[in-house]
Amino acid sequence: MEKIKKAVIPAAGLGTRFLPITKNSPKEMLPLVDKPAIQYVVEEAVASGIDDLIIITGRGKRAIEDHFDKAFELEWVLKAKNDSAALEEIERISRLADIHYIRQKEPLGLGHAILCAKKHIGDDAFAVLLGDDIVFSDVPCTKQLIGQYEKSKASIIAVEHVPPDRIESYGVVKYSGAGTGDEHMYRVDDLVEKPKREEAPSDLGILGRYILTPEIFDCLEQTKPGVGDEIQLTDALRLLNNEQEIYAYEFYGKRYDLGNKLEWLKTTFDVALSRADFKEELLRHIKKAIEAIE
Numbered sequence: 323m324e325k326i327k328k329a330v331i332p333a334a335g336l337g338t339r340f341l342p343i344t345k346n347s348p349k350e351m352l353p354l355v356d357k358p359a360i361q362y363v364v365e366e367a368v369a370s371g372i373d374d375l376i377i378i379t380g381r382g383k384r385a386i387e388d389h390f391d392k393a394f395e396l397e398w399v400l401k402a403k404n405d406s407a408a409l410e411e412i413e414r415i416s417r418l419a420d421i422h423y424i425r426q427k428e429p430l431g432l433g434h435a436i437l438c439a440k441k442h443i444g445d446d447a448f449a450v451l452l453g454d455d456i457v458f459s460d461v462p463c464t465k466q467l468i469g470q471y472e473k474s475k476a477s478i479i480a481v482e483h484v485p486p487d488r489i490e491s492y493g494v495v496k497y498s499g500a501g502t503g504d505e506h507m508y509r510v511d512d513l514v515e516k517p518k519r520e521e522a523p524s525d526l527g528i529l530g531r532y533i534l535t536p537e538i539f540d541c542l543e544q545t546k547p548g549v550g551d552e553i554q555l556t557d558a559l560r561l562l563n564n565e566q567e568i569y570a571y572e573f574y575g576k577r578y579d580l581g582n583k584l585e586w587l588k589t590t591f592d593v594a595l596s597r598a599d600f601k602e603e604l605l606r607h608i609k610k611a612i613e614a615i616e
Contacts, residue, residue: 326468329367329449332435334380334426339582348383350453354593363451368419370465375421376442378435392416431552437542445536452530459575463531470571471533481570484527492527493556495570506572515549515556
């Protein structure tokens with residue numbers, strides 16, 4: 323049985339919604355307490371059994387490469403200070419997986435970013451994980467999708483129910499009955515990128531996790547610029563859907579959208595509250611802040 327061992331993580335976006343911090347720092351390196359967002363994504367891929375990662379970068383993204391590289395000077399200092407816990411964590415990060423970097427030389431959209439990985443992926447099915455979405459779940463979201471792929475041998479898109487007032491920010495699927503005997507698995511009839519609220523075919527919005535068959539690359543090469551004058555992955559998936567079945571999978575877990583400052587703050591808040599070393603003091607601080615406002 324073919325195993326999913328490769329993943330593409332697009333990380334070439336300019337992050338304009340986070341300016342001015344993203345003027346010099348990649349948005350993917352924004353921290354959730356003390357860990358950059360992209361590390362959560364890489365760790366999810368590794369926990370899903372993937373050991374060959376392609377990160378699509380662009381100008382100004384060198385900090386991502388440095389984060390997952392060896393840090394000899396820092397390791398030397400930590401050894402000298404006998405800070406074994408910090409040293410172990412720093413060394414662990416550099417050993418997470420085989421990570422390759424490919425530059426997207428022009429900002430031509432998500433579809434084009436994935437197309438940049440064609441030579442490395444070859445004829446294998448592969449995962450795509452977007453850094454704007456962080457998913458916390460007992461079973462990693464990507465691993466859930468891999469399990470569904472092993473049953474169907476078809477491309478799988480992770481979806482969730484989206485409130486009507488946010489539907490215009492998502493790719494949305496039109497679907498029919500369940501497939502492979504799982505009530506969370508839907509046969510995709512069509513996909514629409516950022517539809518108007520009244521024109522959305524359903525409330526199932528696409529989030530940033532996919533398992534894709536290699537035929538997606540031919541479809542991407544045929545895809546013309548769409549919304550935002552960019553090559554949209556959703557448009558390429560529509561072409562692929564004409565050739566082979568695609569399924570949408572309603573995953574188990576809690577997903578956080580890091581696409582804007584407010585959502586990033588909410589996510590950071592929840593991550594901090596999930597940690598025993600911060601929870602009690604943070605709750606006391608919040609209580610005092612609320613009392614001061616009232």
